Amino acid sequence: NAGVMQNPRHLVRRRGQEARLRCSPMKGHSHVYWYRQLPEEGLKFMVYLQKENIIDESGMPKERFSAEFPKEGPSILRIQQVVRGDSAAYFCASSPPSPGGGRETQYFGPGTRLLVL
Amino acid sequence: KQEVTQIPAALSVPEGENLVLNCSFTDSAIYNLQWFRQDPGKGLTSLLLIQSSQREQTSGRLNASLDKSSGRSTLYIAASQPGDSATYLCAVRKGNSGYSTLTFGKGTMLLVSP
Numbered sequence: 071n072a073g074v075m076q077n078p079r080h081l082v083r084r085r086g087q088e089a090r091l092r093c094s095p096m097k098g099h100s101h102v103y104w105y106r107q108l109p110e111e112g113l114k115f116m117v118y119l120q121k122e123n124i125i126d127e128s129g130m131p132k133e134r135f136s137a138e139f140p141k142e143g144p145s146i147l148r149i150q151q152v153v154r155g156d157s158a159a160y161f162c163a164s165s166p167p168s169p170g171g172g173r174e175t176q177y178f179g180p181g182t183r184l185l186v187l
Numbered sequence: 188k189q190e191v192t193q194i195p196a197a198l199s200v201p202e203g204e205n206l207v208l209n210c211s212f213t214d215s216a217i218y219n220l221q222w223f224r225q226d227p228g229k230g231l232t233s234l235l236l237i238q239s240s241q242r243e244q245t246s247g248r249l250n251a252s253l254d255k256s257s258g259r260s261t262l263y264i265a266a267s268q269p270g271d272s273a274t275y276l277c278a279v280r281k282g283n284s285g286y287s288t289l290t291f292g293k294g295t296m297l298l299v300s301p
Contacts, residue, residue, distance in 0.1 A: 103288060112291040180230040
């Protein structure tokens with residue numbers, strides 16, 4: 071049973087370009103979470119998605135950032151017109167469906183390191 | 188707003204020592220608390236999860252305690268080894284009904300020298 075997969079593992083972009091980060095959850099998991107880890111900072115929650123729905127995007131910047139989790143395929147975190155301050159490690163986590171709400175244990179992927187030049 | 192603080196920020200010990208990492212949180216209404224390990228350039232590995240009703244959890248040389256009322260948790264590592272060198276993260280999950288996400292501390296960077 072493969073774990074959470076993220077690709078690419080490293081991504082370099084120039085200012086103004088777009089970055090697309092992909093996350094494939096563990097098999098059977100329908101909940102996906104994205105976190106960002108800035109240099110010298112802890113992980114910060116960005117967005118929580120279930121299949122085809124955004125449940126909570128309170129941690130995601132209002133502009134340039136968007137996320138989706140389509141019925142088929144991986145979850146995508148998209149950053150438009152990247153700036154140097156977007157340089158960070160972006161982690162995805164997934165959890166199985168839970169009748170009691172999304173409080174099941176989260177399993178983390180290896181992260182995507184984004185560097186904006 | 189929940190805030191999680193970890194001290195020390197960095198710790199260097201010789202191999203074989205027992206050590207304690209500290210985590211404090213401002214809102215005691217938590218569902219559970221989790222300790223993770225993060226190796227450089229890698230993802231997070233869950234070490235121990237303590238439910239709010241529990242006082243401690245043990246796994247091998249690791250023991251995590253939780254004092255919910257005072258907003259504190261400790262991670263005790265016995266007989267440390269160079270392979271324990273990593274960043275240790277503490278995260279809490281809110282206790283309200285429905286879903287909740289994790290709030291992380293900044294971590295303690297541990298170096299165990301041979």
